[in-house]
Amino acid sequence: MKIKLKVKHLVLGLLVPAVVVGSAAYAAPSLISAVSNVQADARGDLLNKLNRAKGDEQLKLIRENVLGYAQGYSPYLFDAYFDSGYVFNHISQRRLAEDPARLLTRADRIPLLRAYVERAESDIWLVQAADQLAYVYDADGRTEDGDRAIELALARANQSPAVRGQLLLLQAGRLLKQGQFAAADSLLEADEDSSIVADPQLRIRFDLLRARAQYADGHPQEALDTAHRGLKAYNEATGTEGGETQGTWARGSGDNGIDKRLARLERAIRHSIQLGDTASSTLTGVLKRSDGTPIAGAGVFLLHESEMYIGFGVRDERPFDQRFMDEPPYRVLTDDQGRFEIKGVMPGIYQINLGVSLAQADGWTYPINFYEWFEIKGGQTVQKNLTMRPLIGQEAPIDGKTIDTDTVELRWKEVPGASYYRVMSSFSNKKGTGTTGGYMSERFQRYTKPQASVPVDRFYRMPSIYWSFDRRSGTNVSWDQFDPKDLLGFSDPDALVSWTVNAYDAQDRLIASSYGYRLNEINASSLPTFYLKRKNLSDADRLLLERKWTQAIETYRSEYEADGTDTHAVRMLADLLYIRSYADNQPRLEREAVSLLEEANERQPNMEDTYKLMSYFYERADWARYEHYYTLYVKLLGRQPDYFELGNHAMSLLKRGRAEEAQAEFSASLATDPSHHYAGPLLALKLQGGLPLDEARKLAESYPEFDYAESGYDWQLMLIDLETERANDPAGFDAKLREGLKAYAAGEHEALAKRIKKQNELPALNTFLKRVLQVQ
Amino acid sequence: MNESNQEAERRAVKHRLDEDLNEISFRGHDEVLKRAFRPSRRQRLSAWWNKDVEFSLGPVSAAFALLLLITAVGLPIYEASTRFSPEERYDRSIQLIETRSGIYDKAFYERMVNKHEN
Numbered sequence: 001m002k003i004k005l006k007v008k009h010l011v012l013g014l015l016v017p018a019v020v021v022g023s024a025a026y027a028a029p030s031l032i033s034a035v036s037n038v039q040a041d042a043r044g045d046l047l048n049k050l051n052r053a054k055g056d057e058q059l060k061l062i063r064e065n066v067l068g069y070a071q072g073y074s075p076y077l078f079d080a081y082f083d084s085g086y087v088f089n090h091i092s093q094r095r096l097a098e099d100p101a102r103l104l105t106r107a108d109r110i111p112l113l114r115a116y117v118e119r120a121e122s123d124i125w126l127v128q129a130a131d132q133l134a135y136v137y138d139a140d141g142r143t144e145d146g147d148r149a150i151e152l153a154l155a156r157a158n159q160s161p162a163v164r165g166q167l168l169l170l171q172a173g174r175l176l177k178q179g180q181f182a183a184a185d186s187l188l189e190a191d192e193d194s195s196i197v198a199d200p201q202l203r204i205r206f207d208l209l210r211a212r213a214q215y216a217d218g219h220p221q222e223a224l225d226t227a228h229r230g231l232k233a234y235n236e237a238t239g240t241e242g243g244e245t246q247g248t249w250a251r252g253s254g255d256n257g258i259d260k261r262l263a264r265l266e267r268a269i270r271h272s273i274q275l276g277d278t279a280s281s282t283l284t285g286v287l288k289r290s291d292g293t294p295i296a297g298a299g300v301f302l303l304h305e306s307e308m309y310i311g312f313g314v315r316d317e318r319p320f321d322q323r324f325m326d327e328p329p330y331r332v333l334t335d336d337q338g339r340f341e342i343k344g345v346m347p348g349i350y351q352i353n354l355g356v357s358l359a360q361a362d363g364w365t366y367p368i369n370f371y372e373w374f375e376i377k378g379g380q381t382v383q384k385n386l387t388m389r390p391l392i393g394q395e396a397p398i399d400g401k402t403i404d405t406d407t408v409e410l411r412w413k414e415v416p417g418a419s420y421y422r423v424m425s426s427f428s429n430k431k432g433t434g435t436t437g438g439y440m441s442e443r444f445q446r447y448t449k450p451q452a453s454v455p456v457d458r459f460y461r462m463p464s465i466y467w468s469f470d471r472r473s474g475t476n477v478s479w480d481q482f483d484p485k486d487l488l489g490f491s492d493p494d495a496l497v498s499w500t501v502n503a504y505d506a507q508d509r510l511i512a513s514s515y516g517y518r519l520n521e522i523n524a525s526s527l528p529t530f531y532l533k534r535k536n537l538s539d540a541d542r543l544l545l546e547r548k549w550t551q552a553i554e555t556y557r558s559e560y561e562a563d564g565t566d567t568h569a570v571r572m573l574a575d576l577l578y579i580r581s582y583a584d585n586q587p588r589l590e591r592e593a594v595s596l597l598e599e600a601n602e603r604q605p606n607m608e609d610t611y612k613l614m615s616y617f618y619e620r621a622d623w624a625r626y627e628h629y630y631t632l633y634v635k636l637l638g639r640q641p642d643y644f645e646l647g648n649h650a651m652s653l654l655k656r657g658r659a660e661e662a663q664a665e666f667s668a669s670l671a672t673d674p675s676h677h678y679a680g681p682l683l684a685l686k687l688q689g690g691l692p693l694d695e696a697r698k699l700a701e702s703y704p705e706f707d708y709a710e711s712g713y714d715w716q717l718m719l720i721d722l723e724t725e726r727a728n729d730p731a732g733f734d735a736k737l738r739e740g741l742k743a744y745a746a747g748e749h750e751a752l753a754k755r756i757k758k759q760n761e762l763p764a765l766n767t768f769l770k771r772v773l774q775v776q
Numbered sequence: 777m778n779e780s781n782q783e784a785e786r787r788a789v790k791h792r793l794d795e796d797l798n799e800i801s802f803r804g805h806d807e808v809l810k811r812a813f814r815p816s817r818r819q820r821l822s823a824w825w826n827k828d829v830e831f832s833l834g835p836v837s838a839a840f841a842l843l844l845l846i847t848a849v850g851l852p853i854y855e856a857s858t859r860f861s862p863e864e865r866y867d868r869s870i871q872l873i874e875t876r877s878g879i880y881d882k883a884f885y886e887r888m889v890n891k892h893e894n
Contacts, residue, residue: 008825080879358870391878400892426876498876518878519870527888528877 031105034135043103050112062116066109067128075135076331078299078355080517082366088138106136117149121735122157127166129153134170139297139333147174165196165206172209177332179343181217181280185210200237200256204230208262215269216344218276234259264306268348271713272378274720275345279379283330287338287354289364294338295388299355302330304348305373305711347378349704349712352386363523364388365516367502369509371674371706389415391523392501392514397530400496403456404533410499415512418503420446423461427495456534459490459497460568461608465575467593467616469582477582484544487575491541491568493533500528509675540569544576552576570600571609607636620646623656643673650678651776657747659685671702679703679715680775688741693723721764736762740769749773 046065053061104112113133120126130153135252137146150171152437157163168187175184188210196202207230215223238259272278283302287295330342354366366388393413397403410423422445445452464487469475487491503512518524537545540555553576559569574593581589594616601609615630630649634641641649650665666682682703683696691699697719704712711717726733743752753773756766871882880888 003827004830006825007827007829428876500877515878517872519872519881519884521884522881524878524884524888527885527892529892586866 026615032459043105046103046555047108054738059116059120062112062129063120063125066104066112067116067125067132071756075132078357079358080361081353081355082368083353084351084362084370084372093223095478106139107723109133109136114149117156120165122160124163124166126153127163127170128155130167131170134174141335143178147171150174162194162202165199165202168196169202169205169209172213175210175340176213176344179282181213181344184213185217185442200234203237204234204258204262206230206263207233208258211262211265211269212344212346214276214451215346216280218279220269220273224266224269224273227262227269231259231262231266234262239732261307265715268304268306268346268711271711272347274717277378279347280343281347281376281378281380281382283342283345283382283384285340285386287334287340287388288662289388290390294334294336295356295360296336297337297357298334298336298338298360300332300334300340300342300386301353301355302342302345303351303353304330304346305350305706308351315550345376345382347376349373349375350383350435354386358517358519359437360388361426361517362519363517364514365391366508367513372509373704373706373712375704375712389512391516392503392512394499394501394514394526394528398526398528399751400527401530402533404457405531405532408454408456408459408530408532409500410454412450412501412514414450415503417505417511418450419506420448420504421450421452422446422504423452423454423501424502425490425497427490427492428495428561443477456532457567457606458536458608459532461571462490463575463608463612464489465579467578468619469578470619471582471587475582477579478550479547479579479583482579484547487544487572488541490532490546491535491572493531493536495532496529497532498527498529508672524676535568540572544572549576549580553580564603567600567604570596574600584737605632605636607633610636618652621655623652625650643671644670647673647678651681654681654685654745655747655749657745659688659745663689675707676703676705677707678724678775679705680772683715683719684741684744684769684772687737688745691770693726697723714771718764718768725762725764733762733765736765740765744769744772 040703050058050061050065110133113129113136116129117126117133120129130150133149134146137143137149150167153549154164154167154171157167172184172187175187177183188206196206207226211223211227211230213223214220214226285300285701287298287300289295330345332340332342334340351368353368366386392415395411395413396409412421415421446452465482469477485495489495490497500513500515502510502514505511514528538555538559540552540559543552543555555571556569556573556576560566560573563569574597577589577593577596581587581593594613597609597613601613610629610633614626614633617623617626617629628650634645637645646665647669650662650669652663653659653662663682663685666678666685669678670676671680679700683700686699687693687696697716700719703715705715706712722737724738740756742753743749743755756769759766873880873882873885875885
């Protein structure tokens with residue numbers, strides 16, 4: 001069969017489209033290809049250098065160029081992380097730019113690392129090379145080659161106990177990951193008596209891993225003993241207190257708190273035994289983009305809540321890769337289909353964090369809420385698929401646009417499946433990088449369409465300081481600690497305002513965000529910033545910027561006196577008088593500030609000032625005026641108060657001794673609060689109302705608390721302890737319980753705190769009451 | 777000879793005559809054109825543009841399929857063997873900057889900010 005065509009049809013039909021497609025493909029990733037050409041040249045040079053060298057010289061070059069930078073680091077380091085922490089801690093301190101090995105592909109590294117493992121001397125570099133080689137093989141899906149890499153290094157390392165110890169740890173860690181728990185246990189046990197355990201730093205790592213292996217193998221009591229013995233031995237050998245974690249973790253601690261980690265593991269094992277759920281589980285899943293593309297070679301970190309807290313209710317907020325230098329609990333790489341599997345998982349409450357490459361992160365995010373925990377019960381295989389979503393495109397205002405109208409019209413691209421959106425704005429220096437700048441969270445505003453119309457006055461009214469100083473506790477306030485730009489906030493026409501938008505589904509789960517990695521021209525084609533120039537700086541503002549505090553105060557005063565509707569002047573005047581009242585210790589000025597703000601709010605009632613006054617009177621237990629502003633606030637909200645507002649109000653009712661009303665509001669708050677902040681007070685009030693301990697325990701199970709607690713199981717565990725304590729002398733216990741709870745329900749909190757300080761006979765009850773009182 | 781035979785004869789003669797004349801005039805026409813009327817570049821291009829090309833569908837499809845096969849199988853192999861894999865293609869030495877609106881390539885971000893300032 002033949003076909004006849006004119007030349008022009010041939011050209012127009014085939015060649016032109018080919019050229020168009022070709023040049024688009026060439027132009028779009030121009031940044032990346034320009035970069036890779038430079039990289040490719042440097043890579044070629046480096047490979048030439050490495051391959052031409054011979055003998056010891058080659059090993060030295062491999063050490064310097066392939067291993068060197070990674071010394072002391074886990075190979076499980078990624079360019080970008082997605083965790084549930086606050087957004088401003090993603091970037092690690094690690095400086096990739098200094099690492100020559102960044103130029104090499106995985107395929108380049110294998111023969112070099114192999115050569116090193118086969119020929120180099122037995123020292124710490126050998127461990128490093130074996131670790132990296134195994135990692136590279138794993139990333140390529142060649143697990144058995146990875147195992148052999150460690151075996152090969154072990155065979156060559158028998159002269160040095162320290163090196164051998166590290167390699168055994170690597171091997172045991174791999175066995176654990178592969179589900180060979182008993183084998184991991186016996187591998188570590190076999191070396192219990194060797195010289196390896198003479199080194200406390202090494203030994204504690206053996207014990208940590210062994211406890212995990214024993215637990216996963218179905219021997220929780222042995223695991224608990226191992227952890228307990230391990231901690232004791234470490235503390236004796238190093239003379240540290242160790243054990244329980246108290247207070248915050250000193251940043252940059254060289255030891256990285258391995259003993260703290262074992263202590264937390266010990267506690268987690270103990271708790272799971274107490275709760276009667278000890279069988280280990282398996283977690284599987286697939287990591288994909290929302291368009292279905294699998295994400296290969298990404299790090300999946302399954303984090304037990306004991307790994308996320310570094311003290312009582314204190315979250316570890318360091319950049320992710322600084323948190324887990326060694327033996328991160330459960331970490332795996334996704335295969336080429338994005339699949340992952342984690343074996344030997346202890347029952348408990350977890351979060352998943354991700355580590356990916358820059359290319360995988362660019363333009364995408366893995367949305368996860370701060371309180372987004374999930375429970376893995378014992379003896380299960382849990383499937384959890386993870387989806388990366390494209391960053392939300394922000395349409396307007398962008399690129400430092402000047403807004404001089406009465407409203408800011410925000411627009412963004414619609415997110416499929418979004419039930420509502422929230423917008424956050426913050427002001428900063430002109431580069432958008434200031435660390436101080438205020439933050440206007442529109443957490444109370446939900447937008448159901450991909451657009452928002454925000455009155456400029458709402459920005460201008462955002463409080464730059466909350467009135468939370470406390471004269472009784474001797475707050476030390478000086479003018480030096482205030483930056484005039486922060487005090488002016490959004491009212492400074494030179495402040496650059498940045499905005500972000502988050503999308504949520506109907507179950508309040510975060511499903512997409514505009515915040516993330518935007519590394520190429522397409523993803524960073526515009527910046528979501530604008531300037532608010534609805535009004536100019538006043539004379540008083542200028543004086544304030546020059547730090548002429550007294551003159552600024554007087555000028556704001558005369559501006560307000562000249563124009564009673566000048567809400568900016570009166571608000572600034574009130575803030576400055578409030579600060580002065582503390583900085584210069586003049587209580588009279590605080591009263592003046594409060595009545596000025598009340599007066600202005602009466603004239604023009606608004607949510608921001610009402611909230612400020614409401615919080616102020618709450619702190620001072622001025623319940624009549626608190627109630628006045630709470631009622632006004634709810635009216636101004638124009639909707640039902642949410643869990644945060646309900647919970648605070650419930651606490652105010654409790655402090656006033658109105659327990660019944662408080663209980664109803666606590667229940668309402670808990671129904672939608674993902675952190676279950678008020679679980680403790682609700683349990684206390686229910687117990688006071690006569691709920692038996694075992695039923696209270698069931699209630700605690702449905703409200704795992706994540707704000708004050710170190711574990712979502714805390715309230716359950718405390719109630720178990722109460723039941724045990726009660727068994728000894730039910731009548732005596734009940735009397736004491738009633739007495740304590742009665743005082744709590746009556747709002748006599750300070751008196752109760754004093755009383756339990758003196759009591760020691762019922763420790764579980766004391767702990768419970770102390771914890772209930774901590775919830776504010 | 778009847779009328780119809782006469783007409784047939786006349787047509788046969790005309791036909792022969794036409795054929796002869798045609799041959800003569802065709803050759804002449806071509807020569808005349810060549811000498812008297814050189815086509816412009818544009819006309820030649822247009823002629824080429826409108827020229828018919830004939831393909832045999834069999835070999836064309838085979839060549840196309842082969843090209844597709846080479847692209848589908850060969851390109852990834854080529855990519856994998858000689859270039860950075862997609863996740864390694866980003867320059868990992870770029871400095872990142874964390875701002876209130878996102879994490880950017882520092883140099884690129886600063887260029888953007890400066891552009892808006894001006």
